[in-house]
Amino acid sequence: MNFQQIKFKGSKNSYSILIGNKILSLLPRKIKSLCPKTRKIAVVIDKKVPNHFKKSLKHYLKKFDVTFLNFEANEKTKNLNTVNAFLEKLLFHKFNRSDLIISVGGGITGDVIGFVASTFKRGINFINIPTTLLAQVDSAIGGKTGVNSNYGKNLIGSFYQPRLVISDTSFLNSIPKREMICGYAEILKHAIIKDKKFFIWLKKNSKKIFSKNLKNLNYAIKKSCLIKIFFVNRDVNEKNLRMILNFGHTFAHAIEIKNKYSKKISHGEAVLSGMILESRLSYLKRKCSIQTLKDIKNIYEQNNLTHVFKKYSSVKSIQSLIPFLKNDKKNDDEKINFILLNSIGKTSQPNKNKISVFNLKKYSKLLINSNF
Numbered sequence: 001m002n003f004q005q006i007k008f009k010g011s012k013n014s015y016s017i018l019i020g021n022k023i024l025s026l027l028p029r030k031i032k033s034l035c036p037k038t039r040k041i042a043v044v045i046d047k048k049v050p051n052h053f054k055k056s057l058k059h060y061l062k063k064f065d066v067t068f069l070n071f072e073a074n075e076k077t078k079n080l081n082t083v084n085a086f087l088e089k090l091l092f093h094k095f096n097r098s099d100l101i102i103s104v105g106g107g108i109t110g111d112v113i114g115f116v117a118s119t120f121k122r123g124i125n126f127i128n129i130p131t132t133l134l135a136q137v138d139s140a141i142g143g144k145t146g147v148n149s150n151y152g153k154n155l156i157g158s159f160y161q162p163r164l165v166i167s168d169t170s171f172l173n174s175i176p177k178r179e180m181i182c183g184y185a186e187i188l189k190h191a192i193i194k195d196k197k198f199f200i201w202l203k204k205n206s207k208k209i210f211s212k213n214l215k216n217l218n219y220a221i222k223k224s225c226l227i228k229i230f231f232v233n234r235d236v237n238e239k240n241l242r243m244i245l246n247f248g249h250t251f252a253h254a255i256e257i258k259n260k261y262s263k264k265i266s267h268g269e270a271v272l273s274g275m276i277l278e279s280r281l282s283y284l285k286r287k288c289s290i291q292t293l294k295d296i297k298n299i300y301e302q303n304n305l306t307h308v309f310k311k312y313s314s315v316k317s318i319q320s321l322i323p324f325l326k327n328d329k330k331n332d333d334e335k336i337n338f339i340l341l342n343s344i345g346k347t348s349q350p351n352k353n354k355i356s357v358f359n360l361k362k363y364s365k366l367l368i369n370s371n372f
């Protein structure tokens, strides 16, 4: 069977990320070697994952005592009530810490079930099987788990690493274009912040990612995971370097909050808008060249993605985001803390570009300049 393996080596624990097509059959062998005491397994599966995957999983796990739990994943069900319901199900079925919980779904399922795993009897074995492009290139890596509260997104959570991640690209067959864009936005972000060669590769191959070409998907997922791991390993608890992964996300989060996380704009579309606005800000702050901006804009144009930031082409639209920028979790004072871009593949260091609301209002007139 053809698959690639990446190792995440943390200070406390390490695990593998397996990437390939139709690789779910690896699961029973891996469980035996990684969690040899497993008797009971809870598989929490996103309701939108096609049913044949559930059938395959039932077959591969037939030697274990398996409970399947369906999950209707959305930002509203990503909450503590859901966590409690899953915890109680595990208690009801008498799971213990040497048993196993497996998440099969996108970033929401992985975040919720990772959190459940971290709190069940202070930590039960956890395997993450991400089924969206975003989850395979981003959320399944790095150990952040959590849920939303009425006060905001992802405010309750923990750092908890899985025993294994299996990124099987056959799950992506049923992923709609809009969700593919969400994953692509993070892939592009990874290239922009860390890897010029990967950016050049994306310029040539992005269309093949959208058409779900397996070879290209595998390569993009692997490169993305390696870049995310690079930052996470140097700063697991997000105190400094890991903040670079937030490039584009300062504006993106403000856009999402302003739109009340409605379906009008997806997270990926907000990130794509945010990366353009933060690249323009980098140019205005004389951090990057006009050519860098053009290179980024070109890749949006080539992939018909420019519509996402067209909404932010008036001073009023930019200024309406400022109150929401002030609540960004990177801020530790009144100023807004940006990760800016020096060139493709290189950003500024975290906490070096704090911009006051007053100055940001001045820049907002220039941020809408569509010439760059």
Ligand SMILES: NC(=O)c1ccc[n+]([C@@H]2O[C@H](COP(=O)([O-])OP(=O)(O)OC[C@H]3O[C@@H](n4cnc5c(N)ncnc54)[C@H](O)[C@@H]3O)[C@@H](O)[C@H]2O)c1
Binding pocket: 046, 047, 048, 049, 050, 073, 074, 075, 078, 105, 106, 107, 108, 109, 111, 131, 132, 133, 134, 135, 138, 139, 140, 141, 142, 143, 144, 145, 154, 171, 172, 174, 175, 176, 179, 182, 267
């Ligand atoms: N933990 C982290 O480090 C981290 C990083 C980035 C994002 N996130 C979180 O991830 C979430 C977003 O992840 P996402 O984009 O995967 O969202 P998601 O989990 O909501 O999945 C997107 C949509 O795809 C559906 N779906 C899942 N797998 C499918 C499949 N194989 N076929 C068809 N449909 C399928 C889901 O039901 C959902 O409707 C957010 O809550 C975000 O906060 C976490």
